[in-house]
Amino acid sequence: MNLNRRTFVKLGLAGIGGAVSGARAATAEEPGNLKDGWGVLMDIPNCIGCRKCEYACQEAAGFAVAPIESFDDKSVFADHRRPDVKSYTTVNAFRSTTDSVAESQANGKFVYTKANCLHCLEPACASACLVGALNRQPNGAVTYDAAKCMGCRYCMVACPFGIPAYDYHDPLTPQVRKCTFCFDRISKEGGAPACVSICPNDALTFGRRDALVKLAHERIQSRPGEYVDHVYGEHEAGGTSWLYLSNVPFEKVGFPLLENRSPSQLTEALQHSVFKHWVPPVMLYGLLSVIMWLGKKQDDGRSEELPDSNHQNVRRRTNSHRRLPELCAGITEGGHS
Amino acid sequence: MNALIHPMPVSAPFRSSGFLVLAALAALGFGFAMYRFIFGLGAATNLGDDYPWGLWKALNVAAGIAVAAGGFTTTAFVHVFRRSAFHAVARPALLAAALGYTFAVIGLIIDLGRYYSIWHPLLPSMWQGDSVLFEIAMCVMSYLTIMYLEFAPVVCEHIMQTEAGSRWSRLALAADRLLSQVLPFLLVAGVVISCLHQSSLGNLMLIAPGKMHSLWFTPVLSLLFLLSAIAVGFPVVIFTMLMTSWSLGRRPDIRLLADLARYAPPLIGLYLAAKVADLVIREQLGLLVAPGLRTVMFHLEMMGGLVIPLALLLSDGVRRNPRWLGAACMMVVLGVILNRLNVFLVAYEPLYAKRTYFPSTAEFAVSVGLIATLMLLYRVVVHYLPVFESTRQERLT
Numbered sequence: 001m002n003l004n005r006r007t008f009v010k011l012g013l014a015g016i017g018g019a020v021s022g023a024r025a026a027t028a029e030e031p032g033n034l035k036d037g038w039g040v041l042m043d044i045p046n047c048i049g050c051r052k053c054e055y056a057c058q059e060a061a062g063f064a065v066a067p068i069e070s071f072d073d074k075s076v077f078a079d080h081r082r083p084d085v086k087s088y089t090t091v092n093a094f095r096s097t098t099d100s101v102a103e104s105q106a107n108g109k110f111v112y113t114k115a116n117c118l119h120c121l122e123p124a125c126a127s128a129c130l131v132g133a134l135n136r137q138p139n140g141a142v143t144y145d146a147a148k149c150m151g152c153r154y155c156m157v158a159c160p161f162g163i164p165a166y167d168y169h170d171p172l173t174p175q176v177r178k179c180t181f182c183f184d185r186i187s188k189e190g191g192a193p194a195c196v197s198i199c200p201n202d203a204l205t206f207g208r209r210d211a212l213v214k215l216a217h218e219r220i221q222s223r224p225g226e227y228v229d230h231v232y233g234e235h236e237a238g239g240t241s242w243l244y245l246s247n248v249p250f251e252k253v254g255f256p257l258l259e260n261r262s263p264s265q266l267t268e269a270l271q272h273s274v275f276k277h278w279v280p281p282v283m284l285y286g287l288l289s290v291i292m293w294l295g296k297k298q299d300d301g302r303s304e305e306l307p308d309s310n311h312q313n314v315r316r317r318t319n320s321h322r323r324l325p326e327l328c329a330g331i332t333e334g335g336h337s
Numbered sequence: 338m339n340a341l342i343h344p345m346p347v348s349a350p351f352r353s354s355g356f357l358v359l360a361a362l363a364a365l366g367f368g369f370a371m372y373r374f375i376f377g378l379g380a381a382t383n384l385g386d387d388y389p390w391g392l393w394k395a396l397n398v399a400a401g402i403a404v405a406a407g408g409f410t411t412t413a414f415v416h417v418f419r420r421s422a423f424h425a426v427a428r429p430a431l432l433a434a435a436l437g438y439t440f441a442v443i444g445l446i447i448d449l450g451r452y453y454s455i456w457h458p459l460l461p462s463m464w465q466g467d468s469v470l471f472e473i474a475m476c477v478m479s480y481l482t483i484m485y486l487e488f489a490p491v492v493c494e495h496i497m498q499t500e501a502g503s504r505w506s507r508l509a510l511a512a513d514r515l516l517s518q519v520l521p522f523l524l525v526a527g528v529v530i531s532c533l534h535q536s537s538l539g540n541l542m543l544i545a546p547g548k549m550h551s552l553w554f555t556p557v558l559s560l561l562f563l564l565s566a567i568a569v570g571f572p573v574v575i576f577t578m579l580m581t582s583w584s585l586g587r588r589p590d591i592r593l594l595a596d597l598a599r600y601a602p603p604l605i606g607l608y609l610a611a612k613v614a615d616l617v618i619r620e621q622l623g624l625l626v627a628p629g630l631r632t633v634m635f636h637l638e639m640m641g642g643l644v645i646p647l648a649l650l651l652s653d654g655v656r657r658n659p660r661w662l663g664a665a666c667m668m669v670v671l672g673v674i675l676n677r678l679n680v681f682l683v684a685y686e687p688l689y690a691k692r693t694y695f696p697s698t699a700e701f702a703v704s705v706g707l708i709a710t711l712m713l714l715y716r717v718v719v720h721y722l723p724v725f726e727s728t729r730q731e732r733l734t
Contacts, residue, residue: 082689084386128544130471131454131463148463151450154470156389158544162688165386166450168379174450256547256688267544268467270559274533275472281529288417288525295419 037140039209046203049112053195060194089116117179118240125155127264141181238262345727366706381699392696395681397444408434409531410570425726476534535566553684564608572666595656642672
């Protein structure tokens with residue numbers, strides 16, 4: 001059977017139909033359920049750099065988009081372009097490492113990759129956001145709620161892939177901008193992200209993430225030597241919804257080498273250890289209070305008679321820095337001169 | 338709590354040349370801040386998708402809060418540890434810290450994209466407790482409130498002195514009495530809250546390990562931030578008091594400040610030792626000789642901000658000389674400011690970086706303007722309110 005993208009989606013949905021009919025409904029509602037989410041597998045060798053996915057993305061996001069023919073312009077590949085406020089996904093060309101630059105330009109053999117939000121399973125951006133504007137949804141999409149956002153841009157600092165863009169040009173209602181995983185489209189029966197739907201060369205496959213991981217490994221095994229033996233996104237940064245297969249090493253085509261744990265693990269561990277049942281702050285408070293109280297008993301023994309024992313504004317204290325003659329002369333306090 | 342012998346407003350001419358310079362800088366900063374609000378962050382700053390955080394976050398917010406640590410260290414020293422000999426520095430330190438945090442928040446408002454939503458962390462429905470920034474926001478909000486309450490007795494005293502016998506005076510007395518019951522608890526809470534957020538500011542950048550240079554990235558960055566905040570506390574208070582005395586034409590109480598300065602070397606030394614130990618344990622000593630701007634900045638921070646002032650402050654002669662004491666304390670303060678700039682800006686290596694970030698004119702103008710406004714306000718407040726210990730001459734007039 002020719003396992004193309006559409007067939008896979010149909011199979012995936014059929015499989016899901018069977019699974020959901022069980023008692024999965026309850027777990028599917030929890031955002032924390034990392035296994036029950038959509039994913040996309042990108043087969044990098046299959047990408048021909050046509051950039052139709054960029055066109056579809058801009059159109060689906062509602063931006064004014066240039067005619068689709070203009071996306072055939074290969075000159076844009078001269079620069080490494082990152083996703084920005086008007087283009088949630090970008091395709092970049094990398095020289096195939098086996099060829100020289102001249103050879104690559106002559107025979108047009110480039111490796112094309114598509115950059116966009118990877119919709120991490122444990123997103124650092126969501127952990128960073130202090131008002132909860134970024135959240136991982138039950139279906140796997142990491143979504144942004146501008147109504148909550150303060151525009152502090154800590155999410156941009158946090159993202160290990162450097163994805164979120166910002167409306168710096170907008171003085172009044174700037175937003176964080178990134179791929180939405182076509183949330184509305186994928187929430188519908190049979191829906192898929194716009195980029196996946198338009199891809200003419202089966203470079204993108206949409207389906208259940210765990211099924212895609214399996215598919216990716218099967219593809220590596222079934223075509224030995226064609227792929228680097230690694231599924232990028234399976235474990236990086238704690239695992240991402242977007243997975244990648246490549247014929248050249250990933251770091252050569254713009255993928256950062258990351259650890260297999262979410263960046264938020266360190267910060268959350270540090271925060272949770274300090275606030276574990278509030279013990280450390282309360283203990284410090286108690287310790288300082290005791291020191292202050294013990295000192296008070298000593299001070300009471302040392303100070304002179306208070307003018308008003310109920311009034312705690314102590315006006316006189318023995319103090320090596322006071323000049324006794326002036327105190328004794330009874331100089332009064334005045335108002336401001 | 339307010340156990341100064343004779344706190345009084347400071348009488349000194351207002352419109353000095355220094356005052357005019359500060360006013361001009363403040364006005365310039367205000368103008369550029371308006372530019373930011375009208376035309377947006379993109380027009381006013383050199384921020385970008387590659388560098389989301391810039392001078393305002395690093396200097397006015399992060400370094401501002403670090404240097405305002407003079408408030409909680411002095412409060413702990415004078416009120417918790419009962420070193421009442423230093424009461425004279427408690428109010429000036431508190432005022433400087435309260436203004437410091439206020440202007441850190443103002444700087445934040447200018448930097449935020451959707452500044453009108455800055456109140457969102459007050460709503461429980463928006464609390465996202467895993468975020469380091471969440472804890473910092475809650476702590477800064479509560480600590481600001483505590484500092485304003487701590488300062489309220491100064492205002493009450495002023496009202497009681499100037500409006501003696503009136504209804505306002507009776508209200509102020511009642512408020513003062515109520516506050517004196519509550520303040521001991523708030524004071525300790527303030528010290529605890531300060532420790533929490535001063536250290537958490539160090540945790541902020543740890544969410545981006547891949548983007549932080551190894552000279553500064555360390556899992557114990559929060560401890561280093563806390564130790565540096567404690568270390569800078571007395572130097573900043575001493576420096577503030579020396580500067581204020583100098584600008585007001587008063588002689589500083591050098592004996593008091595010299596005695597306070599005796600406590601600085603152990604705290605600075607502890608921070609320095611922790612930094613060195615961290616480099617050793619992480620086996621990154623080799624970075625100290627790696628060529629590059631970052632290495633230079635690190636050495637500047639260590640030598641100029643820690644080693645040299647530490648050596649100076651160990652000397653009794655330095656501590657008793659106002660100029661040398663001021664210089665040494667200023668070096669410690671600048672060193673901690675440089676450390677925050679290094680951690681948030683210099684150490685930051687974005688992925689796919691095509692440029693290096695350098696602040697724009699507007700960013701510099703706003704940063705400087707905020708600092709100038711803070712100094713102006715400090716000057717105005719000490720002129721009208723009983724913050725400073727009065728001089729013998731002032732009491733005689």
